[in-house]
Amino acid sequence: MLRSSLVLLVLAFTASANAKDFDYDYFQLTYGNVEFDDINVDGDGFGLSGSYALNEDFHVFAGYEAAGLDFGIDATTLGAGLGWHTTLSPVVDLVASISYQYVELDAPGFGSVDDNGLGLGLGLRYAATDLLELDAGISHVDLGDGGSDTGFGVGGLYSFTDAFELGLSASWSDESTSFTVAGRFYFGR
Known part of the structure; x- marks a missing residue:
């Protein structure tokens, strides 16, 4: 049960979109809340992530999240990968990514478990106006011993x-x- 929660944690704190002109050079700070329905555990945490455009089509990205869950469980996730993006129209980009994912859970009385694996993502970024960007996507994470899961985000x-x-x-x-x-x-604007 604890190991399958590793996959869910990675999916829950996956970052989203970008903005007008679809800039891939940024860093961001996040605050998130996650609820695991089947095991009745929830929590919140902070994250730091960033992206850097290598050229017009590719970017690298990395992220770190730390969350405190119910029952004193501490969760840490790390991810890094390569993204590809292409213009579908002047206001829509298609974005695909592949990443390495690492997750660690530390539960009082049970010790620590960790796992790592592969993350895949596919999404759309839509510049609704000059000031508002919307995004939607699907992600899949496959951790070695922790199983796999697919999630949707907006x-x-x-x-x-x-x-x-x-x-x-x-x-x-x-x-x-x-x-x-x-x-x-x-950065760079």
């Missing part, structure tokens, strides 16, 4: 300045639901 980012956006996102999988607030800071 989100939005509102641009307050050229370099700062505030975002909200939600994601769902078979066993969890999460909500995240993000502050995104662009």
Whole structure:
């Protein structure tokens, strides 16, 4: 039960979208809340992530999240990978990613378990206006011993300045639901 929660935790805190002109050079701070329905455990935590465009088609990304769950359980996730993006229209980008994922859970009285594996993602970014971006996507995580899970997510980012956006996102999988607030800071603008 604890190991299958590793997959869900990675899916629950997966980051979302971007903004006008679909800039892939940013870092962001997040606060998220996750609820695991089948095991009646929930919690919240903070994260730090970033992305850097290698060229017009590819970007690298990495992220770290730390969450405190019910019953004193501490969860840590790390991920890093390569993303590909292409323009479908002047206001829509298709984004695909592959990543390495690492998850660790530390439960009082039970010790610590960790696992690692592969993450895949596919999504759309839509510039609804010059100030508002919406996104939707599907992600799949396959951890070695922890199993695999597929999740769906939606989100939005509102641009307050050229370099700062505030975002909200939600994601769902078979066993969890999460909500995240993000502050995104662009560099090089």
